[in-house]
Amino acid sequence: MTTATATNDSRAGTPAQADAGRPSALVMPGRAPVAPGWVFPALDRLTGARTARVAAIDTLAPGTVRLRIERPSGYSFTAGQFALLRVATPSGPDLRPLSLAGSPESELLEFATRVGASAFKQTVFGLERGDEVKVSRPMGGLRYDPGRPAVLIAGGTGITPLRSLLLSNAALSSPAPMQLLFSNRHWQWIPFRDELAEQERARENLHITWVQTSPVGTSRGANIHHGRITPELLRSRLEQLPDAVFYVGGSAAMTAEITGILRGLGVARGRIRSARQGRR
Structure with a gap:
C-alpha cells in the first residue's frame, strides 16, 4: 500500500488523445475481490467514497499505466496522500489503495500502477474514458516542509x-x-x-x-x-x-x-x- 507522486498539464485531451498510447488487453487469470459485495456500502460511508468518471488512461512505461479521473466536486488533498480506488470487476467490486500522483491543484485525480494479473489490475487496465469508478477521501500524507531542503x-x-x-x-x-x-x-x-x-x-x-x-x-x-x-x-x-x-x-x-x-x-x-x- 502506498500510504502517503507526462506533462505539467494534467487535463484530459480529446477522446483520440486520451486513447493515444493506450495499452492493449492482457488475458490473464484474475483473483477474487477483496471482500463480498455487501461490505462495500458500509465501506463507502466509512471512507467517504464518491463516484467519478475516467478521463484518460495511457501507458507511462512498459507495464505501467496512468489513470486520470474527473475530480469530484469539493475533493481536496495534499501532496503525498493516497486514496482507495474501487472498480467493478467481472467477479464483483474490488479496491486498492493508490497514491494520488498528480498536483493537488489539478482538475483531475491521477493514479499510476503496474499491470498485474489480479481482477482489480485487469479491470483498471481495461477501463475506457467515461467509465465509472469510486474514489475514497484522501488519507495519509508525507508532511512536506517547503522551508527545508x-x-x-x-x-x-x-x-x-x-x-x-x-x-x-x-x-x-x-x-x-x-x-x-x-x-x-x-x-x-x-x-x-x-x-x-x-x-x-x-x-x-x-x-x-x-x-x-x-x-x-x-x-x-x-x-x-x-x-x-x-x-x-x-x-x-x-x-x-x-x-x-x-x-x-x-x-x-x-x-x-x-x-x-x-x-x-x-x-x-x-x-x-x-x-x-x-x-x-
Missing part, C-alpha cells in the same frame, strides 16, 4: 506520491534545493521520465540522479548511477544538504532499507518520511 528517494511506481509533491504549488514556489534519487531496473521502464527530465531543466533548484539497477540496457550520463542506492550515495546527499528532510517512496522492503541506512548515517527519524507500497 529535500532529498526525494523513489523506486518504480513509488515515485507517485513524490511526483505529487514535486508538482504541488508549495514545492513549485519553494527556493529550497531538492534532489531526487529515482531507482528503476531499466531506463525504458522509468515512469514519468520525460516529464521529470523537463522539470529538472525548468527548475534551478531540482537535481535528479537516475539510478539503474540492471546492467542490461543501461544509459550513460553524468547524472546516472548504475547499481543500487548505496549508503555512500545517500551519504553524499547528506553532505550536500545536511539539513534536508528525506522523503522515501517505494516498496515496504525498499523504504525499510533506506530508512535503516539513513538512521545509520545519523539522520533523525523525524527527518525521514516514507510512503510504503504493498499489495495492489
Whole structure:
C-alpha cells in the first residue's frame, strides 16, 4: 500500500488523445475481490467514497499505466496522500489503495500502477474514458516542509506520491534545493521520465540522479548511477544538504532499507518520511 507522486498539464485531451498510447488487453487469470459485495456500502460511508468518471488512461512505461479521473466536486488533498480506488470487476467490486500522483491543484485525480494479473489490475487496465469508478477521501500524507531542503528517494511506481509533491504549488514556489534519487531496473521502464527530465531543466533548484539497477540496457550520463542506492550515495546527499528532510517512496522492503541506512548515517527519524507500497 502506498500510504502517503507526462506533462505539467494534467487535463484530459480529446477522446483520440486520451486513447493515444493506450495499452492493449492482457488475458490473464484474475483473483477474487477483496471482500463480498455487501461490505462495500458500509465501506463507502466509512471512507467517504464518491463516484467519478475516467478521463484518460495511457501507458507511462512498459507495464505501467496512468489513470486520470474527473475530480469530484469539493475533493481536496495534499501532496503525498493516497486514496482507495474501487472498480467493478467481472467477479464483483474490488479496491486498492493508490497514491494520488498528480498536483493537488489539478482538475483531475491521477493514479499510476503496474499491470498485474489480479481482477482489480485487469479491470483498471481495461477501463475506457467515461467509465465509472469510486474514489475514497484522501488519507495519509508525507508532511512536506517547503522551508527545508529535500532529498526525494523513489523506486518504480513509488515515485507517485513524490511526483505529487514535486508538482504541488508549495514545492513549485519553494527556493529550497531538492534532489531526487529515482531507482528503476531499466531506463525504458522509468515512469514519468520525460516529464521529470523537463522539470529538472525548468527548475534551478531540482537535481535528479537516475539510478539503474540492471546492467542490461543501461544509459550513460553524468547524472546516472548504475547499481543500487548505496549508503555512500545517500551519504553524499547528506553532505550536500545536511539539513534536508528525506522523503522515501517505494516498496515496504525498499523504504525499510533506506530508512535503516539513513538512521545509520545519523539522520533523525523525524527527518525521514516514507510512503510504503504493498499489495495492489
